[in-house]
Amino acid sequence: MSRITHIELDDRNLPPPxxxxxxxxxxxxxxxxxxxxxxxxxxxDRAVPDGPYHVQLSIRDKRLVFDVETEDHQKAAExxxxxxxxxxxxxxxxxxxxxxxxxxxxxxxxxxxTIDMARRGIHNEGSRVLQERLEGKAEIDTDTARxxxxxxxxxxxxx
Numbered sequence: 053m054s055r056i057t058h059i060e061l062d063d064r065n066l067p068p069p070x071x072x073x074x075x076x077x078x079x080x081x082x083x084x085x086x087x088x089x090x091x092x093x094x095x096x097d098r099a100v101p102d103g104p105y106h107v108q109l110s111i112r113d114k115r116l117v118f119d120v121e122t123e124d125h126q127k128a129a130e131x132x133x134x135x136x137x138x139x140x141x142x143x144x145x146x147x148x149x150x151x152x153x154x155x156x157x158x159x160x161x162x163x164x165x166t167i168d169m170a171r172r173g174i175h176n177e178g179s180r181v182l183q184e185r186l187e188g189k190a191e192i193d194t195d196t197a198r199x200x201x202x203x204x205x206x207x208x209x210x211x
Contacts, residue, residue, distance in 0.1 A: 053103045054091035056196075057123060059084060061203060062110030072153050073206055080202035089193040092120065092129050101128040109200075111135070111207050118190070131189045135208075138185075141178040142208045148174055175201065 059081055063069075069077065090107070092100045101122045108119040115132040122128050148171045155164045179197035182204065186192060192200065
């Protein structure tokens with residue numbers, strides 16, 4: 053029950069994504085919904101509605117917003133995270149992804165693998181930052197953090 057069963061990105065005011073970004077988004081959403089761990093811990097002695105949860109991610113007023121509801125659309129939580137701690141890792145991730153997408157078209161497999169290893173390292177750093185920022189708000193495992201970080205990057209791409 054401690055999982056996300058529906059996720060939505062509020063990208064209404066963002067430019068259309070590139071085909072590569074759209075593919076990353078689709079894969080992250082698919083993988084996230086297939087397997088994830090998302091638990092809301094008790095806060096201030098308030099009861100926490102049981103999952104599974106629907107989550108909407110958006111960027112509002114330069115903050116990352118998690119809007120969490122139960123499956124019957126009752127508000128479960130809403131938390132706003134500063135984008136500051138994500139800025140550099142997102143920038144680094146986009147730069148390495150750009151290199152990776154170019155490399156796939158022209159470089160030998162050994163060089164592609166080297167770039168992909170660097171890409172995964174930066175991605176892991178972004179997921180670690182997300183887990184730290186969510187501490188006390190939501191408990192997520194590493195794979196869930198990685199997939200959510202990808203979706204945060206998608207929102208950053210447009211914003």
